[in-house]
Amino acid sequence: MCGPELLHIGIDDTDSLDGRCTTHLAYNIVRDILKNRLGDFVDYPLLIRLNPNIPWKTRGNGAVCLRLRTHDRKKIVDHVTRYVEDESAIDAGANPGVIILASRVVPDVVQEFGRRAMYDILSLEKAKKIARKYDSIDHFLYGNGHGLIGSLAAVGTQLWGDHTFEAIAYRKLENCKTTRKIDPLKVIKCSEETFPNTFNNYDFAHHRVLIAPHGPDPVFCGVRGETPDIVVSSLEMIKPKEQLDGYMVFRSNQGTNMHLLNELEFRDIKPYMSGFSVCRVSKNPNIIHGGHVILEVKDDCGNSIAAAVYEPTDLTNIASRLKIGDVVEIGFGVGESTSKHQEVLNVEYLSIVQLSQEFRVYNPFCEDCSKRMKSEGKNKGFQCEKCGSRKSTAQKIRVNQERDLKTGLYIPSPRGHRHLTKPSHRYDLVKSFLTIDSASKLIGSWVSSIPLDQRISENRL
Ligand SMILES: [Zn+2]
Incomplete structure (x- = not known):
């Protein structure tokens, strides 16, 4: 009898706009695996946000990867596929894909696929080709199978570098259609007491609670932060009146700008890519209807392109004061070209490197x-x-x-944040996670409602 196998399970595109959710499916699978003692988790479930500038995504473009050691690969495969078949919104337009890799290491090709999925557009054909190439990979497709791209990308992403955590609390099914009752005062108090170890709980500028979605999905709320302990204890601080089903801690690339790590030359860009560029302002800014600011920038190779700074980012006040010759670094998603316009860079952060005289x-x-x-x-x-x-x-x-601008980094206010946006206070943080073994010491309370003798926190919420 050999030792246990290490399994990497990627799942994506199980949710749809009418309310199902891939993290909730993962929560059910994890609880089932723990309850039936089918394996030992070596890492927190990963919640991987993929290139957010691709338009054909569901709400958050989030895929999940579970990593565990098991003696019973076949049973795990059966469990996972049964859950995906039973609980995905396949009738409502979801196209789930599942990748199960049994290997001590993740093949380089799969890692590269994961890296590209952060900033580029990848095809289903390419994902299928990789999945078929390795005997160690089982793959499953439902609907048109589009979710295979995200599930393979999630398996390819190990987040050895920067990462954050999110504790997501789930509602009981019977409550899903009702309004979530969250006390803003508790959220504010929690925010003040735990910042910067938790973040984006509350938008103080616009007086809005940020931790809860508004749709019919089973997510009650999610608290993001730097350690598993802080996100779990923060959930407890904002304990709602509604009785919840439970919660689970995810390790994630949220808040890391992982989609903007790639430097792109303007001649190489295609619609929907994400990245950054150091470039020079080549036409003075123009404020258009709605308060958005359009400017033109030119890269080192002499190619120029329009860049748009949208009003909700709260960066327009800065962008409108840029002048020809200013050197800026911008993080951006590439907007679609239309009959009227070539591609346009939708600016996600702005760093002024040098002001022209x-x-x-x-x-x-x-x-x-x-x-x-x-x-x-x-x-x-x-x-x-x-x-x-x-x-x-x-x-x-x-x-x-004198210029009425200062060099430095300008990032959107929280209401303009996307899941991947790195909040300003995180720019000084360097976080890494060296090996899968160092990850294997999970905190006892990483998932609720599992049997008492296996790391308990029954009904903590
Ligand atoms: Zn005179």
Whole structure:
């Protein structure tokens, strides 16, 4: 008898706009595996947000990967596929894909697929080709099978680098159609006490609770933060009146800007890609209807493109004061080209690297009476209108103007954040997770409602 196998289970596209949710499916699978003692989890379930600029996604474009050791691969495969078949919204337009890789290491090709899925557009054909190439991979498709792309990408993503955690609390099915009752004062208090170890709980500028969705899905709320302990204890702080089903902690690339890590040259970009570029402003900003700001930027190779800063990001005030020649780094998603416009870069963050110098030019002063002189024509010198004194060699005076902008990083306010947006306070954090063995010491309370003798926290919520 050999030792246990390491399984990597990727699941994507099980949810649909009418309310089902891939993280909830993962929660049910995990509880089932633990209840039936089918395996030991070596990492928190991963919640991987993929390229957010692809339009054909469901709400959050989030895929899930579960990693566990098991002696019973076949039983796990049966469990996972049964859950996906029973609980996905296949009739309502979901197209689930499942990847189950049995291997100590994730093949390089799969890792590369995961890396690209953060910023590029990948095809189902390519995912199928990779899945078929390895004996160690089982794959399952439902509907048109589009979810295979995300499930393979999730397996390819191990998040050895920067990552965050989210504790997601789930509602009982019978409550899903009712309004979520969350006390904003508790959320504010929790936010104040735990920031910066939790983040994006509350938008203080616009007085909005950010932790709860509004749709009919089973997610009650989710708290994001830096450690599993802090997100679980924060959930307890905002304990709602409604009786919940339970919760689970995910490790995630949310809040890491992982989709913007790739530097893109303008000549290589295609619609829906994500990335960043260091470039120069080549046309002064133009404020258009709705308060959005459009400018033109040029990269080192001399290619130029329009960049749009939208009003809800709250960056338009900064963007509108940029001038030709300013050097900026922008993170962006590439918008679709239309008959009217070429591609446009939708700006997700703006960092001003260097401000161009701006001069005002004045006529010289008269040496006799100190009045400003008048030009006699190009290269013909100046004459004083008051005393008539002439100066053929006088030059115009250039005066350096103060810019009303500072170099530095500008990021959207929380209401303009997407799942992957890195909040400003996280820019100083360097977080890494070295090996799968160091991940295997999961906190006892990472998932609720599992049998008491296996890391308990029955009905904590
Ligand atoms: Zn004069």
